[in-house]
Amino acid sequence: MRWLNHSRSGRVVVGATASALMILAAWLFTESKSETSYIWPTFGQVWTSFRETWLFSHVGSDVWPSLRRMFVGYGIAAVAGVAVGFVLGSSKVLDAMATPVVSFLRSIPAAALLPPAIVLFGIGDLTKIVVIAFVCCWPIILNTRDGVLELDDTMLASARIYGITGVRRFGLIVLPAVAPRIFAGLRISLSIAILLLVTSEMVASVNGIGYFVFLAQQQFAVDDMWAGVILLGLLGVVLNYLLSLVERFVLRWHQPADHA
């Protein structure tokens, strides 16, 4: 029992067994319902749809537009977010002035910003990019700002003592010191970006993975719908994993202390 609970191989065995049982239960459930219900396709049907749609016929027409929108919006949010975060972290006055406005804008559910964006920009790529960029920059701004506020006095004093100033000080000392916080913001924003991408494609789009899933549901093409949902889930897992790889490389020196 000790081995099962506390060793690494024990954990893997328990986890794999439990997951396998759950998948088996799902499989049995869908097989039993295949004749009677239209909501639950069988595993086989979903796999067929997945293979035919996403490997690889719809990659160019739907996956690529989706990824493109998301990365452009996310990229803008990252760059602008870090820049604004540094400004807010460096100026107590600007930070105090911006705080209530930022808090309010953050409280608006992101999806609610799609209709006004549609009014302004139509239903093309620009709408989605603008909304994703706008919403995703807040976690990055706030985390960057916190990182700047947390810059250690002794560390900055060392830089002053040894005459490290200006751009060099920023690039060699300030930026690496704030980097862990920036990545925390990037992680949060990535999840938001994926969510917003799917939402925007279900509300106003002519292509994309989200659009595909929505259309499939409207047409009761259930296998296609589920195949799309699974692809979206996989996309989330893969993108988060890629970001964690980048983070682990950039922050390979980082030993996190207790984070408040």
Add this chain to the structure above:
Amino acid sequence: MPFRLGTFASRHSGATILGGAGVLVALAAWQALPATGIVSSTEIPGAAAVLGRLVELLGTGDLWKAVGATLAGAGLGFTAAVVIGVVIGTLMGSSALVRNALSPAVEFLRPVPGVALIPVAMLMFGPGLSSDVALVAFGCVWVVIIQTLAGVGAVDQVAVQTARSFRLSAWDRIRFVQVPSSLPFIATGMRIASSIALIVAVTAELISGNAGLGDSIALAQSAGRVDDMYAYILAAGVLGILAHIGFGGLERRLLHWHQSQRAGV
């Protein structure tokens, strides 16, 4: 004594005044946007027009019905997520076996974008409140599970052993050591879940057409009533802030003795 703006900003009173100034600047800029013709007022109406319309809507039934519908979906889903999440989180936190068994499933289902399941929910539950509730519950439960798990695990073993050495019963140990240690984490989870609940509810309404603020916004947009649209958006923002203040306050009260102990958000 020379007046330094930076020092002024660090004081609470100074920060509040500057914050108010910031709001005024933002409102002025908003009002100036259509007024100076940068955008047309049929695309972005000025601050005065929108705020005026919001006040009007407060007097009608439409706004309150929409708010009620959103709160119903978000609230019921949130409650379900908290109950289920605390139960599962406690089980996972107390038993290594359960934790090892369920972790893969939690880690795999957690990153699934809740939005992607909106079409699924529409098929399963049809139009109406239940699909919103289910979606909100799915979106919120993971945060609650993870926070509860962390809360159960964060119980100071020294405190537990001290309690046992004083021969407190198992029930008393739960009451006086376990629960107070875990509550701050659960409170944090509830705060985060409350904003997720609101976001999922509005998003679901936007896409599925179920009644609520999200639906009102979409309807206003397609009817070209931009003033209404922005007014409803402001209302949604206000709801968001109220939820944040409410649950944030609860969290602070439970955390007041136990700062700097969060399971990474």
Add this chain to the structure above:
Amino acid sequence: MLEVVGLGKTYGSGAKAKTAIDRLDFSVETGEFVGIVGPSGAGKTTLLKCMSGLLAPTTGQVTLNGKPITEPPVEMAVVFQDYSRSLFAWFTIERNVELPLRHGGNRIKDPAAAAAEALKAVGLEGHEKSYPWQLSGGMQQRVAIARALAYQPQVLLMDEPFASVDAQTRAELEDLVLRVREQFGVTIILVTHDIDEAVYMSDRVVVLSRPPSTVQEVLTIDLPKPRSQSATKTLPEYAALRTRVYEEIVAPENRPSHV
């Protein structure tokens, strides 16, 4: 070489003003080792910040080679107490030591060689590619010392540098500093709360009074060199001197003197 003239520092203003240093006057000669001690709360850290140009004094000034110090002068290096926060965690040991030479106030032609020599002098050969968190506390402080030495300063300020390490490491580091002083011929000003350490290492000890601090006493330490943990500390002169310093610090007369 370094002169502290009428130095005073008051924080805040009006009713809540706090005078850490009232008036300090002393000087440090080239090549000297000066220890600065005082009771808890005496403005030792404030003094060090003013001496290093990190903080502007309210009254008086500090001059180095006749020039008043307003910014951290390039002839000066500082070793702080908290090594984990003064070193840069994202650089290796050697890059940490090289950094002031590549990008700081004293850029030289071969930073790598200077860094290697400094690391060798502090006994950290072989650890160049490690990151600070991989080293023990004592070793990290050695890196900070190496970084200061590689910078080729005329004056080395040390702010309670051994307060955060255990006693045995402290003794090793004390001897290390004395050795590198011989090797590099640098003037050292050591701020410490540890009386034994001040007497053991210094040529002269400046005793500060309680805040608002003034120079209470300046004692000449004429113990034989080279100092040794075992030999020097058993000398009767050592005991007498440290008792003298101790009495100065806890004496009832150790009240702020009124000018």
